[in-house]
Amino acid sequence: MSEKRLDAKNRWRNVVVAFRMSPEEAKELNVKVSLSGLSKQDYIIQCLLKHEIRVVGGMKVARKVRIHLDTILEELQSLDDSDRNVDIEELLVPLRHVLDILDGDEKGGNYNE
16 A cells, blocks of 8 residues: 655645536646646645645746647647637637746746636
């Protein structure tokens, strides 16, 4: 069995919280988690408890931002006039998160959800 671990504040986390999400919501959550540099558990706890999310810039976060920007670029370049039913708003969600992070970085590295 795995070793029991306490969190950073020496608390034992043994309560399970579960909820359902649509595939679109799950994708958006995964983008936000990826761009934050936090684990999904830590990100969700911070968001639910209304803590400020602090993105610490580094190579890992920069790589994730680049991957998301490349994905957005590829999707936008693949659009043509026949793709009128594509939801542009859905394509712009990750871009908004990247811009929020960059805007927060200019103001000291913090951004709020």
